[in-house]
Amino acid sequence: MSTEATAFLGALFGDKPDSLHLLIWTLQDKRSAWFKDVGKAAAYAVAQAAQKDVYVGVALSPADFGPGARCPAVKVAGMVGLWADVDILSPHHKKRNLPPDERAALALLDSLGLAPTLVVHSGHGVQAWWLFKEPWLFEDEAEREAGATLAQRWGYTMKAKAAARGWDVDSTFDLARVLRVPGTVNRKGDPVPVRILQQADVRYNPSDFEPYLPEEVPGAGQRVRLPSKTVGASITLNPNATPPFDKWEALLEIEPKVRLTWERKRKEFQDQSASSYDFALANYAVMAGWTDQEIVDLLIASRRKHGDDLKLRPDYYERTIAKVRESLRRAEAEELLADTLHAVEKEQ
Numbered sequence: 265m266s267t268e269a270t271a272f273l274g275a276l277f278g279d280k281p282d283s284l285h286l287l288i289w290t291l292q293d294k295r296s297a298w299f300k301d302v303g304k305a306a307a308y309a310v311a312q313a314a315q316k317d318v319y320v321g322v323a324l325s326p327a328d329f330g331p332g333a334r335c336p337a338v339k340v341a342g343m344v345g346l347w348a349d350v351d352i353l354s355p356h357h358k359k360r361n362l363p364p365d366e367r368a369a370l371a372l373l374d375s376l377g378l379a380p381t382l383v384v385h386s387g388h389g390v391q392a393w394w395l396f397k398e399p400w401l402f403e404d405e406a407e408r409e410a411g412a413t414l415a416q417r418w419g420y421t422m423k424a425k426a427a428a429r430g431w432d433v434d435s436t437f438d439l440a441r442v443l444r445v446p447g448t449v450n451r452k453g454d455p456v457p458v459r460i461l462q463q464a465d466v467r468y469n470p471s472d473f474e475p476y477l478p479e480e481v482p483g484a485g486q487r488v489r490l491p492s493k494t495v496g497a498s499i500t501l502n503p504n505a506t507p508p509f510d511k512w513e514a515l516l517e518i519e520p521k522v523r524l525t526w527e528r529k530r531k532e533f534q535d536q537s538a539s540s541y542d543f544a545l546a547n548y549a550v551m552a553g554w555t556d557q558e559i560v561d562l563l564i565a566s567r568r569k570h571g572d573d574l575k576l577r578p579d580y581y582e583r584t585i586a587k588v589r590e591s592l593r594r595a596e597a598e599e600l601l602a603d604t605l606h607a608v609e610k611e612q
Contacts, residue, residue: 266313266447268460270306273320273445275382275463276344277302280399284341285328287321288312289442291451298328306447313448322347322441324399337439337504337568342402343411345381345395346418346473347443348373349436350426356388356452361432366390370461372433375425377476383462384443387450390461391443394418397467412439412504414470417477424478435574438503442571501576503568505561508554512562515552522548528570538572539584546588556585 419437
């Protein structure tokens with residue numbers, strides 16, 4: 265067994281309550297495995313690494329949600345710390361405004377003001393963990409929201425520091441996030457080992473981060489007005505959003521392609537971007553009469569499920585919903601015109 269995987273998972277979850285689960289997730293089959301025992305989780309991670317990219321959930325789960333699901337952010341039972349994921353400029357990343365090398369990425373982490381407990385080389389970037397002195401176990405929804413907000417604000421602190429250097433950092437601070445496990449392999453391109461770069465004997469209380477955080481988190485959890493004429497109400501951009509359960513279940517039952525779209529298994533959509541799937545999901549939701557807020561929640565949940573940038577900017581969702589509505593209006597107009605012409609031809 266990889267001693268790195270064992271040491272890493274032990275550092276994160278060694279003090280967790282026995283009743284709570286941690287998630288090991290594999291990329292190639294998008295399969296979740298749930299463990300109460302940290303040693304068994306490490307052994308499984310190393311075994312899977314022989315053929316797959318292996319990740320660990322950042323938060324604690326109250327239950328085993330099965331092989332096809334992650335713990336929804338709204339049900340997370342607790343946090344073991346804060347985290348950051350910094351991509352490094354390489355052919356394996358589409359973005360070009362990234363830190364140019366490992367040294368620059370580590371300098372960015374240093375600029376946050378609090379030393380990470382662990383820094384992991386993910387293969388084509390660095391991932392950092394600021395572990396708590398003890399797991400933060402959520403007693404109620406208010407505490408869970410407080411934990412999610414802390415993670416958001418820390419993430420935006422990182423993004424602000426990166427932007428000052430002309431770089432971008434993905435929004436990876438949602439509670440359903442998964443990050444790579446040291447002692448495994450990154451198979452994006454030629455296989456590269458995932459390894460621990462730095463480890464420090466330092467841990468924090470959640471309150472220790474407060475002096476380093478921005479006063480406001482732009483876009484996240486705030487009421488913002490989308491400027492398009494097609495969006496007439498204020499929208500909440502919540503990284504932990506979920507679609508309305510009853511409407512979602514009904515939509516899945518009515519149209520089988522919705523589930524394939526949600527799972528990103530549409531054969532005709534091969535190699536399509538996340539934005540293409542956003543458009544398709546929004547199209548179904550608009551036709552079903554969902555509100556703009558419900559559509560935004562659906563798209564954020566979809567992006568979170570597949571590990572994409574949540575795009576917590578009102579303009580992105582405004583444009584997507586506007587394009588869908590315009591497309592449907594155009595299709596309705598064309599159908600009406602065709603019906604009218606057909607009626608005229610019958611009269612003649």
